[in-house]
Amino acid sequence: MKKVYLETFGCQMNVSDSERVATSLAKNGFEITPVETEADVVLINTCSVREKAEQKLYTRVGEIRNSFEKKPLVGVLGCVAQLEGETLFDKIEGIDAIVGTKAVGRISHIIDRVLDGEDGIVDLGEREKEYDWTVSDPQRHSPFVAFVPIIEGCNKFCTYCIVPFSRGREVSLPASEIIRSILEMRRSGIKEVHLIGQNVNSYRPTTDSGLEGFHGKTPFSRLLRAVAATGVERVKFNTSFPRDFRSDIVDAINEHENLCNWVHLPVQSGSDRILRSMKRGHTVESYRRKIDYIRASPRDISITTDIIVGFPGETDADFDETMRLAEYAGYDQAYIFKYSPRPGTPAFDMADDVAPEVKTRRFRELETVQRRTQNRRLERYIGRVLDVLVERPATRHSEQVSGHSPCHKVVNFAGPREMIGQIVKVRISEIRSNSLFGTLDRTA
Ligand code: 5AD
Ligand code: SF4
Numbered sequence: 001m002k003k004v005y006l007e008t009f010g011c012q013m014n015v016s017d018s019e020r021v022a023t024s025l026a027k028n029g030f031e032i033t034p035v036e037t038e039a040d041v042v043l044i045n046t047c048s049v050r051e052k053a054e055q056k057l058y059t060r061v062g063e064i065r066n067s068f069e070k071k072p073l074v075g076v077l078g079c080v081a082q083l084e085g086e087t088l089f090d091k092i093e094g095i096d097a098i099v100g101t102k103a104v105g106r107i108s109h110i111i112d113r114v115l116d117g118e119d120g121i122v123d124l125g126e127r128e129k130e131y132d133w134t135v136s137d138p139q140r141h142s143p144f145v146a147f148v149p150i151i152e153g154c155n156k157f158c159t160y161c162i163v164p165f166s167r168g169r170e171v172s173l174p175a176s177e178i179i180r181s182i183l184e185m186r187r188s189g190i191k192e193v194h195l196i197g198q199n200v201n202s203y204r205p206t207t208d209s210g211l212e213g214f215h216g217k218t219p220f221s222r223l224l225r226a227v228a229a230t231g232v233e234r235v236k237f238n239t240s241f242p243r244d245f246r247s248d249i250v251d252a253i254n255e256h257e258n259l260c261n262w263v264h265l266p267v268q269s270g271s272d273r274i275l276r277s278m279k280r281g282h283t284v285e286s287y288r289r290k291i292d293y294i295r296a297s298p299r300d301i302s303i304t305t306d307i308i309v310g311f312p313g314e315t316d317a318d319f320d321e322t323m324r325l326a327e328y329a330g331y332d333q334a335y336i337f338k339y340s341p342r343p344g345t346p347a348f349d350m351a352d353d354v355a356p357e358v359k360t361r362r363f364r365e366l367e368t369v370q371r372r373t374q375n376r377r378l379e380r381y382i383g384r385v386l387d388v389l390v391e392r393p394a395t396r397h398s399e400q401v402s403g404h405s406p407c408h409k410v411v412n413f414a415g416p417r418e419m420i421g422q423i424v425k426v427r428i429s430e431i432r433s434n435s436l437f438g439t440l441d442r443t444a
Helices: 012-027 051-067 078-084 087-091 104-115 163-167 175-187 219-228 247-255 272-278 284-295 316-329 356-379
Strands: 003-008 041-046 073-077 097-099 121-123 145-149 192-196 234-238 262-264 302-309 333-338 385-393 400-404 410-414 423-431 435-440
Touching: 003 012, 012 041, 012 073, 012 078, 012 104, 012 145, 012 192, 041 051, 041 078, 041 104, 051 073, 073 078, 073 104, 078 087, 078 097, 078 163, 097 104, 104 121, 145 175, 175 192, 175 219, 192 219, 219 234, 219 247, 234 262, 247 284, 272 316, 284 302, 284 316, 302 316, 302 356, 316 356, 333 356, 356 423, 385 410, 410 423
Parallel strands: 003 041, 041 073, 073 097, 097 121, 145 192, 192 234, 262 302, 302 333, 410 435
Antiparallel strands: 385 400, 385 423, 400 410, 423 435
């Protein structure tokens, strides 16, 4: 049996693609190994959203070629593969196959060809029309948490972003299939599903099957209600696109306990001038109104975001506005990025005129302010009891286990490994840098 080691960089869509790759390989007689040095084939699922992410591919291929005794075959998957195509063969020595973002369904056939000694395989073709939902024994990153892609690709073309080029146009998957697979997951022990997509709330299936009867609501909020009705314990979803984020999504959360109280709503900037130049389709004011509506929910919804500092033309005044909006929103967590020009995007033709040290300074300032907000948000939980889905042993303490709350906080507590897979009540006693700590609450 040939052994395949699979390494994944980037977003949840890549994690999900890797799960499909692993499932397909396992079904076709390959062994997925966690030990990279034993592998006959190493597959690297790549990310190209920022230059640093792309750089990792180059570093990893070098390491594999130079330090492994057994020289495995190397396949490059994902966004870098899709964007670079066969030019990657010239850029990096030692690659045997290039597999684009839409070719994941054909992976085992491709690996067979590589193992048969075929050189220079490139597959950047389209996804198969028939989406294989009915996989038995799927390989997942967790036995209790499942990522469910509901919409793939992106039509938004924010000027800094490579995703519309690496993942193509938006395609929504049929609601009836999504519901059917979630029912199946629920039966097989999945406790939490994450509906994923670059913009989940732009969900718009061509046939509306399974989504009837919610007149005037967005297809996404109707899908949310339908998923809630499957009875799966927890439903999370990300990422939400601000322009398409309507109040009916919050209303659905308010009405369904199993729709989790967490919204990831990337703002990117707090300056209208920069937002326009990014072509985000929202203004500071429209974004604030959405935050207000979310904050008014009785579900105490936590809000997380992505912010880019140092976009072309960003002045100190623009950045101040970002700081102010971040403080206004009171994010539970913010992923902050320094602008990284991506060849092929519209912003690549704008002068990258914010000096690196200015980007760094803004990054740190925002980080400091956000750290304060985040601590304030975390402190609110002290003394409260949270439902925690126990997912794994804690990394640093062998007697502790770790999981997530519905508001998507990491919670650690002392507990036996037998609890993994259960949802238990934990009383929060301390905050750590990015997580909560507590004790099992047997009284609640
Ligand atoms: N430079 C920096 N950050 C970027 N992101 C996307 N493209 C770029 C870029 N060119 C960030 C955005 C997005 C997140 C996934 O990555 O904040 O929401
Ligand atoms: Fe990129 Fe904008 Fe699409 Fe998000 S919405 S993937 S930032 S183009």
